Amino acid sequence: MEKNLVPQDDENFFQGKTRDLCYATDETGKYTTVLSSGWEPKNIVFRQAWNEINKSIEITHQKVIAGDLSPIAFYMEKNLMDIKLLSEYMEISKRHVKKHLLPSEFGKLNNETLEKYAEIFNISIEELIKVL
Amino acid sequence: MIINFEHKQAAHCENGVTSNILNYNGINLSEAMVFGIGSGLFYSYLPFVKVNNAPGFSYRTLPGWIFGRVAKRLGFSIVRKKYSDANKAMSELDNLLEMGKPVGLQVGVYHLTYFPDPYRFHFNAHNIVVYGKEDNEYLISDPVMERPTRLTDNELNRVRFAKGVFAPKGHLYYPTKLSNDYNLEKAVKKGINRTASDMLNNPLPLFGIRGIKTVSKVIRKMPEKLGNKKASLYLGQIVRMQEEIGTGGAGFRFIFAAFLQEAAEIVNKRSFIELSNEMTIIGDKWREFAVMASRNCKDRAKPEESYNSIADIVRDIADKEEILFKKLLKEIK
Numbered sequence: 001m002e003k004n005l006v007p008q009d010d011e012n013f014f015q016g017k018t019r020d021l022c023y024a025t026d027e028t029g030k031y032t033t034v035l036s037s038g039w040e041p042k043n044i045v046f047r048q049a050w051n052e053i054n055k056s057i058e059i060t061h062q063k064v065i066a067g068d069l070s071p072i073a074f075y076m077e078k079n080l081m082d083i084k085l086l087s088e089y090m091e092i093s094k095r096h097v098k099k100h101l102l103p104s105e106f107g108k109l110n111n112e113t114l115e116k117y118a119e120i121f122n123i124s125i126e127e128l129i130k131v132l
Numbered sequence: 133m134i135i136n137f138e139h140k141q142a143a144h145c146e147n148g149v150t151s152n153i154l155n156y157n158g159i160n161l162s163e164a165m166v167f168g169i170g171s172g173l174f175y176s177y178l179p180f181v182k183v184n185n186a187p188g189f190s191y192r193t194l195p196g197w198i199f200g201r202v203a204k205r206l207g208f209s210i211v212r213k214k215y216s217d218a219n220k221a222m223s224e225l226d227n228l229l230e231m232g233k234p235v236g237l238q239v240g241v242y243h244l245t246y247f248p249d250p251y252r253f254h255f256n257a258h259n260i261v262v263y264g265k266e267d268n269e270y271l272i273s274d275p276v277m278e279r280p281t282r283l284t285d286n287e288l289n290r291v292r293f294a295k296g297v298f299a300p301k302g303h304l305y306y307p308t309k310l311s312n313d314y315n316l317e318k319a320v321k322k323g324i325n326r327t328a329s330d331m332l333n334n335p336l337p338l339f340g341i342r343g344i345k346t347v348s349k350v351i352r353k354m355p356e357k358l359g360n361k362k363a364s365l366y367l368g369q370i371v372r373m374q375e376e377i378g379t380g381g382a383g384f385r386f387i388f389a390a391f392l393q394e395a396a397e398i399v400n401k402r403s404f405i406e407l408s409n410e411m412t413i414i415g416d417k418w419r420e421f422a423v424m425a426s427r428n429c430k431d432r433a434k435p436e437e438s439y440n441s442i443a444d445i446v447r448d449i450a451d452k453e454e455i456l457f458k459k460l461l462k463e464i465k
Contacts, residue, residue, distance in 0.1 A: 001386060014248045018277045021276075031408075040423075044368075044426040044429050045429050048365070085296045
């Protein structure tokens with residue numbers, strides 16, 4: 001890739017926090033580095049991946065509202081976790097996490113367990129309890 | 133405690149950490165040289181490792197190997213430590229900083245507060261350098277960031293003890309027994325030899341050139357096997373894993389091309405300039421592939437490009453890389 005062809009298709013995926021360092025050739029064919037603020041193909045597949053994730057979060061959200069799943073299911077999904085990963089953070093078995101996804105079991109959780117979930121999701125217990 | 137550490141941005145985290153830490157210790161090697169000597173370039177197709185419900189793809193060698201191989205080839209050692217106790221992990225880090233040592237850390241990306249949100253996935257093989265502590269904040273040189281950043285005690289603790297695949301378990305590392313008495317030409321040749329043999333000789337159809345050929349076949353059959361919707365998601369995954377921060381497939385080909393240019397002088401071979409140009413063309417092909425593949429990710433129901441022509445490009449890349457690595461092997465014999 002030539003230096004002047006390094007794309008600058010900024011769609012704010014970097015949120016102004018950084019840019020990509022790209023290796024490209026200069027007029028004499030020698031390699032140098034250029035910063036890139038984004039690239040269209042990459043933006044497309046990023047958008048695609050996040051649309052998929054957000055769709056899936058919204059489906060779980062609706063299930064929580066309908067009373068089919070506990071708020072833990074929602075925050076798990078929102079934090080891009082699955083049962084296995086969440087059980088590792090919680091240091092409990094997968095079977096236990098699975099149980100906690102049921103509204104009936106969620107109601108029985110003690111404060112200590114709720115506290116730990118809230119901490120992992122980086123929210124307060126109040127936020128954890130009222131997802132909507 | 134602030135160590136006078138130069139933060140230099142890199143395209144890839146492990147290259148950057150290695151290059152910056154070596155530079156601090158008086159060994160000046162560019163990111164490209166580290167990547168080449170450390171045999172960072174590779175290809176893996178991992179259909180059994182599901183990432184976000186689609187197969188995994190990797191364009192590089194395993195985490196930690198680049199630094200390890202550079203150490204071996206330049207003749208220094210690496211101290212590596214993992215911890216079960218978070219307090220101990222932090223106090224030992226503090227002690228090393230007090231001694232004036234910049235320290236490499238393996239961390240999880242998901243909880244990195246300074247990272248752009250869209251890039252925050254549960255990926256645990258990211259590398260950063262800590263080079264000081266001030267007002268209860270750690271000074272961080274994250275090689276993929278333009279500028280140095282900071283993390284609080286809590287924030288650093290969180291990323292050091294991220295859970296999941298490749299869980300870092302507080303993993304810290306730093307070089308010891310460094311000396312300027314190494315043979316750069318030999319190190320370069322060893323790096324090339326390993327990269328080329330890994331790409332050419334792996335007998336499994338998932339790795340190296342054979343892996344790329346397999347992926348070409350997989351792409352060809354995608355629409356009939358998976359349906360347009362799923363095929364589009366799988367394609368998107370290939371491109372994403374190619375172009376995400378620090379894992380870029382095309383990016384790696386360009387870094388390797390830059391390495392060949394630098395290496396030309398070290399091994400005193402004009403032919404390396406020509407091979408570097410060939411690698412640049414291959415990198416451009418990978419980008420062409422990303423452009424075409426991503427077109428099929430815009431509307432999942434209607435592919436814009438035929439899967440056959442996308443598969444053709446990948447196959448062409450495999451053939452070109454095979455020729456290039458065979459030539460390279462001959463050159464260093």
